[in-house]
Amino acid sequence: xxxxxxxxxxxxxxxxxxxxxxxxxxxxxxxxxxxxxxxxxxxxxxxxxxxxxxxxxxxxxxxxxxxxxxxxxxxxxxxxxxxxxxxxxxxxxxxxxxxxxxxxxxxxxxxxxxxxxxxxxxxxxxxxxxxxxxxxxxxxxxxxxxxxxxxxxxxxxxxxxxxxxxxxxxxxxxxxxxxxxxxxxxxxxxxxxxxxxxxxxxxxxxxxxxxxxxxxxxxxxxxxxxxxxxxxxxxxxxxxxxxxxxxxxxxxxxxxxxxxxxxxxxxxx
Amino acid sequence: xxxxxxxxxxxxxxxxxxxxxxxxxxxxxxxxxxxxxxxxxxxxxxxxxxxxxxxxxxxxxxxxxxxxxxxxxxxxxxxxxxxxxxxxxxxxxxxxxxxxxxxxxxxxxxxxxxxxxxxxxxxxxxxxxxxxxxxxxxxxxxxxxxxxxxxxxxxxxxxxxxxxxxxxxxxxxxxxxxxxxxxxxxxxxxxxxxxxxxxxxxxxxxxxxxxxxxxxxxxxxxxxxxxxxxxxxxxxxxxxxxxxxxxxxxxxxxxxxxxxxxxxxxxxxxxxxxxxxxxxxxxxxxxxxxxxxxxxxxxxxxxxxxxxxxxxxxxxxxxxxxxxxxxxxxxxxxxxxxxxx
Numbered sequence: 001x002x003x004x005x006x007x008x009x010x011x012x013x014x015x016x017x018x019x020x021x022x023x024x025x026x027x028x029x030x031x032x033x034x035x036x037x038x039x040x041x042x043x044x045x046x047x048x049x050x051x052x053x054x055x056x057x058x059x060x061x062x063x064x065x066x067x068x069x070x071x072x073x074x075x076x077x078x079x080x081x082x083x084x085x086x087x088x089x090x091x092x093x094x095x096x097x098x099x100x101x102x103x104x105x106x107x108x109x110x111x112x113x114x115x116x117x118x119x120x121x122x123x124x125x126x127x128x129x130x131x132x133x134x135x136x137x138x139x140x141x142x143x144x145x146x147x148x149x150x151x152x153x154x155x156x157x158x159x160x161x162x163x164x165x166x167x168x169x170x171x172x173x174x175x176x177x178x179x180x181x182x183x184x185x186x187x188x189x190x191x192x193x194x195x196x197x198x199x200x201x202x203x204x205x206x207x208x209x210x211x212x213x214x215x216x217x218x219x220x221x222x223x224x225x226x227x228x229x230x231x232x233x234x235x236x237x238x239x240x241x242x243x244x245x246x247x248x249x250x251x252x253x254x255x256x257x258x259x260x261x262x263x264x265x266x267x268x269x
Numbered sequence: 270x271x272x273x274x275x276x277x278x279x280x281x282x283x284x285x286x287x288x289x290x291x292x293x294x295x296x297x298x299x300x301x302x303x304x305x306x307x308x309x310x311x312x313x314x315x316x317x318x319x320x321x322x323x324x325x326x327x328x329x330x331x332x333x334x335x336x337x338x339x340x341x342x343x344x345x346x347x348x349x350x351x352x353x354x355x356x357x358x359x360x361x362x363x364x365x366x367x368x369x370x371x372x373x374x375x376x377x378x379x380x381x382x383x384x385x386x387x388x389x390x391x392x393x394x395x396x397x398x399x400x401x402x403x404x405x406x407x408x409x410x411x412x413x414x415x416x417x418x419x420x421x422x423x424x425x426x427x428x429x430x431x432x433x434x435x436x437x438x439x440x441x442x443x444x445x446x447x448x449x450x451x452x453x454x455x456x457x458x459x460x461x462x463x464x465x466x467x468x469x470x471x472x473x474x475x476x477x478x479x480x481x482x483x484x485x486x487x488x489x490x491x492x493x494x495x496x497x498x499x500x501x502x503x504x505x506x507x508x509x510x511x512x513x514x515x516x517x518x519x520x521x522x523x524x525x526x527x528x529x530x531x532x533x534x535x536x537x538x539x540x541x542x543x544x545x546x547x548x549x550x551x552x553x554x555x556x557x558x559x560x561x562x563x564x565x566x567x568x569x570x571x572x573x574x575x576x577x578x579x580x581x582x583x584x585x586x587x588x589x590x591x592x593x594x595x596x597x598x599x600x601x602x603x604x605x606x607x608x609x610x
Contacts, residue, residue: 004324011367040374045279048437052592058599066606082369086273089438089445096439102585109585112439119437123275127369134366142366154297158359161313166320166363173321188328188335195466198322198338202347202467203475205318212310223306258584261591 002181004174008167010078014131017070018138024068029137029145031237035060035244036133042248043125049101051117052257054125060244061128068136075131079124090119139163144231153225168208173201271364272379272428274372278435285431286377292385293358296351308352315344316356320363322467329459336459341387342417343464346396347471347478350388357384378431382424391420403479406469413468414461421457425449 018025024032039060046054065072097112134142140160147156176197180189189197250256274282300308319340326335340360344353358380364370371379400412429449433442472479 004321007324011363014367037373040274040372041279041282044274044277044282044374052588052595055592055595055599058596059602062599062603063606066603078369085271086275089273089276089432089440092444093439096441102588104585104589115437115439119275122437123273126274126372126374130366130373131369139366152294152297154300154355155293155358157309158312158316158355159362161310162316162320162356162359162363165314165317169314169317169321170324173325177325189326190328191330191462191466194325194327194463195470198325198463198467199470199474201322201325202315202318202471203478205314206311206475206478209311209314210307212314213307216310217306221306221309223304223309257591257595258587259591260594261587261589264590264594265587 002174002178004170004177008170008174011166011170013074014135015138017068017135018141020069022068022136024064024136025138027136027240028231028233028237029141030149030231030233031240032064032133032137033142033145033149035241036129038245038248039129040126042252043122045252046118046122048118049111049114051114051121052261053251053255054118054121056251056256057125057248059247061125061132064129064132064136068132070132070135075128075135078131079127082127083120083123086119086123090116093119141230148231157225165208169201169205172204176201271361271371272375272382272431274375276432276435276437277375277378278437279374281431281435282374282377285381286374289358289377289380289385292354292389293380296354299351300355308348312348312352312356315347316359319344319356319360327463329462336456336463338463338467339383339421339456339460341383342392342396342413342420342460343467345388345392346413346464346468350392353392354380354384354388357388378427382427382431386423386427387416387420390423391416395419403472406472409468409472410465413465414458417461417464418454418457421453421460422450425453 039057043054043057064070065075093116094110094112097115098110100108101111101114102109137145143156143160146159147153180193180197319338322338323340324337326337328334329336341353341357344356347353348356361371361379361383362376365372365376365379396412396416398412399415400409403409426446426449429442429446432438432440433445438445468479
């Protein structure tokens, strides 16, 4: 299987998860979008040295993943694939910020390591929440929710079109790449051949767009989008938004692990 | 390079969303005014094309490595800046949602760095004046490469300013810029070569597709000299900024202030036209926003340092124990939820 096919399968996998009937999928998509955005803002608003204090917030993506029956392995793989930039930028913190910050008996931990750990936790939380949101909602429902939340239709329609035709043109690109590879004897694609290859793909895209437009006009398209209103807000959605928001506020205001740790240490020997 | 949520502060993230949101809303309005319903499927399919083309790697001449297309500049050449910005934003959104590239808060910053800068700055200020009417292959090639390189340099500078302004990392501006800008010089060259190859091919095979963009409204044509002047100002600003950055490792505020000052100097000659005013806003936006942000970040850092004296063993241990117990509790919650289902 070629690299392109693998990427397309990857793209399809999250949507396939969302097509199932899970408690997460039954929630109104708007509730999930709003709560996830609030979650991300709360996570990034923590102090740069916060590590333990961020951990209670992991309850949100974890609970969503369980409610949506999202398998953890592909999520973890996506997280690892996307991690390099945040890790690369963050790894300089331990080198630059050497003031001791944590002490365990004789050993101290530099502030830079703490803030680096914070970056890794932030990364896992924010990106994980976004992936679970898609895996539990699906592209179509997500775009419907965005449109109902006031995002201009030009944008949501564009997202849906892109998502639909990414598979079509992706498969076409994969076929062209395979055909070239079979004829090239394993040589890499030279720039002089890249222009015609990608260019032909582009010309086919133009022609396809023309055909799609004719088909749309034939079905009465006049530049306006009319969609069925499938989203239904229920009391469960209100409870979801309010409940999690309260939890986020609590976790932001009180360092729960610190309090818990003190309590345990006091209660201990 | 995609900006990540983990490196952003809420203030910087929100600012970049405001900027990109405003740019997107403006582009969306312009598209509605054009009321060309052929554009709807064309934009969607070209977005899908960029997505597919990003997966085709080609060998970079004279090196052993390979590269691929980013697509911002190419879309601007094919569709014009407004439609291109909407398309790029959708590509970035799908990357953020499905491939964990960046994140939802960082999407605003990414749309700005990889969409607004190439579509609204590099394309009108560099590609159009250099490529002219698009009939000369040499000028098209030069325009593609120069606009792609400058666009990506500005984008990389955006990533650096957003990261430093957020203050989550300890990387100083100069070091980070010295790291990012050369890397993006190479990435920009690759982007320019790929864009050039495709545009030259389309120009030979279907010149009519490019000619559609050439029939720009006459008001824009008369603005060309001004746009060129702005382009030079942008290059000088960018060059000056990186020069100050390397020669003055500790003079972050000073160098940005200088750069912001020179960006404002260019402004009076141009404040005639609405379109130009917005373009110029886009140019001077970075310095304007980063100055108070960076200064503020530096202040808060300086102010915070003494507030962190308590390197107490009690707090450290409580944090670690509490953190471990919290994770165990989250795990328990997952098990309970799973049981209930």
